[in-house]
Amino acid sequence: MIRFENVGLRYGLGPEVLRDVSFHLEPGSFHFLTGASGAGKTSLLRLLYLAHRPSRGLITMFERNLAEVERRELPALRRRIGVVFQDFRLLDHLSAMDNVALPLRIAGAKKDEIRSHVAELLAWVGLEDKVNARPPTLSGGEKQGVAIARAVITRPKLLLADEPTGNVDPERALRLMRLFLELNKIGTTVVVATHDRRLIESAGKPVWRLQAGELKIERR
Amino acid sequence: MIRFENVGLRYGLGPEVLRDVSFHLEPGSFHFLTGASGAGKTSLLRLLYLAHRPSRGLITMFERNLAEVERRELPALRRRIGVVFQDFRLLDHLSAMDNVALPLRIAGAKKDEIRSHVAELLAWVGLEDKVNARPPTLSGGEKQGVAIARAVITRPKLLLADEPTGNVDPERALRLMRLFLELNKIGTTVVVATHDRRLIESAGKPVWRLQAGELKIERR
Amino acid sequence: MWGPLDLPLEKDAGGRLLSLVMAAMVFLAVLALAGAFILDHSLAGWRAGVAGRLTVEIAPGSAAAAKAGDATADADAAAAASVKAALKLLRAHRAVARATPLGRRDIETLLKPWLGAGPLPKDIPVPRLISVRLKPGASLDTAALRKALRAKVPDARLDDASLWLKPLVRFIHVAESLSAAVVLLIALATVMMVVFATRAGLAVHHEVIELLHLMGARDSYIARQFALHTFKLSAIGAVLGIGAAAAILWFLGRIAALVALPVPPAVHFSHVGWAALAAVPLFAVLLAVWTARLTVRRTLKHMM
Amino acid sequence: MWGPLDLPLEKDAGGRLLSLVMAAMVFLAVLALAGAFILDHSLAGWRAGVAGRLTVEIAPGSAAAAKAGDATADADAAAAASVKAALKLLRAHRAVARATPLGRRDIETLLKPWLGAGPLPKDIPVPRLISVRLKPGASLDTAALRKALRAKVPDARLDDASLWLKPLVRFIHVAESLSAAVVLLIALATVMMVVFATRAGLAVHHEVIELLHLMGARDSYIARQFALHTFKLSAIGAVLGIGAAAAILWFLGRIAALVALPVPPAVHFSHVGWAALAAVPLFAVLLAVWTARLTVRRTLKHMM
Ligand SMILES: Nc1ncnc2c1ncn2[C@@H]1O[C@H](COP(=O)(O)OP(=O)(O)OP(=O)(O)O)[C@@H](O)[C@H]1O
Numbered sequence A, B: 001m002i003r004f005e006n007v008g009l010r011y012g013l014g015p016e017v018l019r020d021v022s023f024h025l026e027p028g029s030f031h032f033l034t035g036a037s038g039a040g041k042t043s044l045l046r047l048l049y050l051a052h053r054p055s056r057g058l059i060t061m062f063e064r065n066l067a068e069v070e071r072r073e074l075p076a077l078r079r080r081i082g083v084v085f086q087d088f089r090l091l092d093h094l095s096a097m098d099n100v101a102l103p104l105r106i107a108g109a110k111k112d113e114i115r116s117h118v119a120e121l122l123a124w125v126g127l128e129d130k131v132n133a134r135p136p137t138l139s140g141g142e143k144q145g146v147a148i149a150r151a152v153i154t155r156p157k158l159l160l161a162d163e164p165t166g167n168v169d170p171e172r173a174l175r176l177m178r179l180f181l182e183l184n185k186i187g188t189t190v191v192v193a194t195h196d197r198r199l200i201e202s203a204g205k206p207v208w209r210l211q212a213g214e215l216k217i218e219r220r
Numbered sequence C, D: 001m002w003g004p005l006d007l008p009l010e011k012d013a014g015g016r017l018l019s020l021v022m023a024a025m026v027f028l029a030v031l032a033l034a035g036a037f038i039l040d041h042s043l044a045g046w047r048a049g050v051a052g053r054l055t056v057e058i059a060p061g062s063a064a065a066a067k068a069g070d071a072t073a074d075a076d077a078a079a080a081a082s083v084k085a086a087l088k089l090l091r092a093h094r095a096v097a098r099a100t101p102l103g104r105r106d107i108e109t110l111l112k113p114w115l116g117a118g119p120l121p122k123d124i125p126v127p128r129l130i131s132v133r134l135k136p137g138a139s140l141d142t143a144a145l146r147k148a149l150r151a152k153v154p155d156a157r158l159d160d161a162s163l164w165l166k167p168l169v170r171f172i173h174v175a176e177s178l179s180a181a182v183v184l185l186i187a188l189a190t191v192m193m194v195v196f197a198t199r200a201g202l203a204v205h206h207e208v209i210e211l212l213h214l215m216g217a218r219d220s221y222i223a224r225q226f227a228l229h230t231f232k233l234s235a236i237g238a239v240l241g242i243g244a245a246a247a248i249l250w251f252l253g254r255i256a257a258l259v260a261l262p263v264p265p266a267v268h269f270s271h272v273g274w275a276a277l278a279a280v281p282l283f284a285v286l287l288a289v290w291t292a293r294l295t296v297r298r299t300l301k302h303m304m
């Protein structure tokens, strides 16, 4: 589904943050991405969720060469991707409900459809009593829950989660992990960037390690 | 140094988030605070860093009954407290350097004093090459490093850290933990709220557990 | 559509300011337009009063009296002859509708401020006046008429009342051009202001906009939010502005009436005039919304 | 102190708008003030020309001619007697500095527009005029003088030139009050605007402000940041505003000269006038900064 060939990334005139990254991500696969702070995990995910273009190399995604994709085609591609951002990126002025509903609204879904769907998912991540709370009144873990719910609400083809359990207790972390595994079972390709060794061990999935911008594929 | 007696906290008209919390925090002590997501860890710290007044109960801090402290006396008390916020709360428009220097500037320190001091500390947390980077260009772990540096720059009497290692790799987490322990050794009272069991185990310090707003003191 | 926007634009510092500035803009534009209308209206009034009228004056005594010695009766007769000759010439002219000699009574009324109250003694010679009314729409070569008149009746002096209107007309045209310029300037300032505000909004909410893009939002989705926001703010401002302008126009009308000045009545516009004034806020709001939309789309083009 | 502020105020959407509005405010205030000065100046000019002057008119012929039949010489003599009597009375009055009868030549000049060119025939009776000049600073009861004059010289008519200035004076005073009101309104609007902008800034940056408080910042520290920010923005606006106003004043002066209208020259203020105009932007900036400071301190009082 996704193929990176000798991809490099630099921000502005800085040093290369990613160097010669090559991999093939098969549809329906599940990978962990790990590495020290500042190794480039978030940067690699940024390429995957189309927030950045690579400085060099070739990226093929959904059967398209990204270099040839025009700007107006991007929204359609992006709607197939769900992202859990490391810093959540929730909209503080919207309720948890509205935050989770945002991708559906953007895709033009109907209102009542949205409501029931969103409420169900929020219950799944244990936030049934925080439906109308706005993010600033949520605890760190609760925010993360909302961020995850928002990423999966559209049943994306590709799910990218950046440190999705850094602020939740171990029990909730495992519960959220189960959600990802379920989605993976029904066909979603998943990449989870994390430092949490326990989480990685619990799932028994292949791990990619980034070291100073270079990708080492550990298990397969 | 700090004494809580039957302290309760509710936000607005909501349920009590903290109930009958009583403890005594001795000068120079080091405690972990743990508990499930939404248990009230951040809320308890908020009371400690004077962001909120309790709904009921008595808090004594630095030999002062907080209920009797006037508004204009708060800055002086707050300057003795360093805080690592769960969501960092860095100022995006200032460089890492300026972010860390902020508490010193507020306290009215001299410019050149600030510079060398801050640079030294940033090197300590492994960010010597990110001195002039602004937070949006930092990785999650690097932001957390800046947040920690800012909290300790004034050598506070009381250091409160809310999930200070949620975004850093295990090695860096241990290194930051060492920083806290060092500060503790020279007299700083430290409270660290975290989910990270490995971190707690590594330090061998007493752990307080919050369960649905009630405090259980586990080890001493 | 009227719930909270996805972009937290409502909280922006610029909001109330944009409304305020919009109010000021609409206020000024309406006043400038109204001023132009008032001037135009007054000018039309003056023109109607003056246009198509001429006065021919036959000086008393001068040439005629010199010829006839000191007998006032002779002078009178000479003047009467001059009047007759002038009337004949005028009535034969194709642009003249009517030419009426004014009676002694009329002339005395005109002279009263100079010669004191009470009936003038019979023997005082006064100028004779002929009031001339032109055919409506007829164009008259005043200079040619004057020349012809002089040739036949040397005592006659043609007085074209519209002459002294000329500098006034010039002034009013300048003032009208100025007010048109003001309205244009205001439109320009409104566009600039909205561009500023929108660009600032785009900058401030850069991150949220990126987020919306990453979730698959098209530019039009984001532009719509800005357009909606600008619509709300500028509509509020426009309503305030036109309200204030209406109040001021009414108030100025009252003041003018109070101090009994020859200021033309403020509120006598045609229907077209009223419609034009009412169109100002509508136009301003549309301009603002359109500008916001365009600015957003232009700026977003450069994002990924 | 001029580095980046701790509060990211520079990015706010309101910034440029505040400058723009400030520019408009200063512009309008300066124009309103200048307008008031120009009116005042013109009024003083007219007053100086007219104040302290009266005209006494002795009607020709009327009463005197009726008495003396149709002999014009008699009428002349009667008028001369009337003039003498009036002169005597006027010169004895304590407020009168000089009273000069105008010669026949002067009067003919005045009458020319009415009675045609060329020397008037000797036998035409014309009104006699006496020009009266009052002592500077002397206050005169015109009504009493008029009565006294009528009693002695029934033909005399006292003409107080300052009378026809009255409605003009009234109008100018109204206009001046209006312009003072405009300046006051503008000051008020500036305060409101800065309060809005500051409150919005406080709301938008609520979290950063809480953070600064938690790090031990005093209210004064935060207020200083807002004051500094407001200073920068409003100073830019004030400079733009006074610049635009200066340009417009110059331009209006040129226009007035161009269309040769009796508009008083725009740029003839006293030093005090110039100083007052220059003080407008200074005052506006101070007002803005002070308002921002006060607003911040008042709002912060309610935070923990
Ligand atoms: N927008 C940016 N501009 C410049 N440099 C950046 C930018 N974003 C990230 N970097 C730098 O690129 C490097 C990799 O950052 P990245 O966020 O990918 O790390 P990471 O692996 O996600 O780390 P962490 O585990 O701490 O989140 C870091 O040194 C960071 O400072």
Ligand SMILES: Nc1ncnc2c1ncn2[C@@H]1O[C@H](COP(=O)(O)OP(=O)(O)OP(=O)(O)O)[C@@H](O)[C@H]1O
Binding pocket: A136, A137, A138, A139, A140, A141, A142, A167, A168, A169, B011, B014, B017, B035, B036, B037, B038, B039, B040, B041, B042, B043, B044, B086
């Ligand atoms: N400002 C607020 N207004 C209302 N409710 C709040 C507010 N802040 C927190 N809460 C609620 O209080 C409860 C405790 O929150 P708190 O942030 O203290 O949890 P926590 O122990 O820090 O959790 P986490 O580990 O997820 O950070 C949560 O249910 C949260 O939703």
Ligand SMILES: [Mg+2]
Binding pocket: A041, A042, A043, A086, A162, B139, B140, B141
């Ligand atoms: Mg990262």
Ligand SMILES: [Mg+2]
Binding pocket: A139, A140, A141, B041, B042, B043, B086, B162
């Ligand atoms: Mg918390």
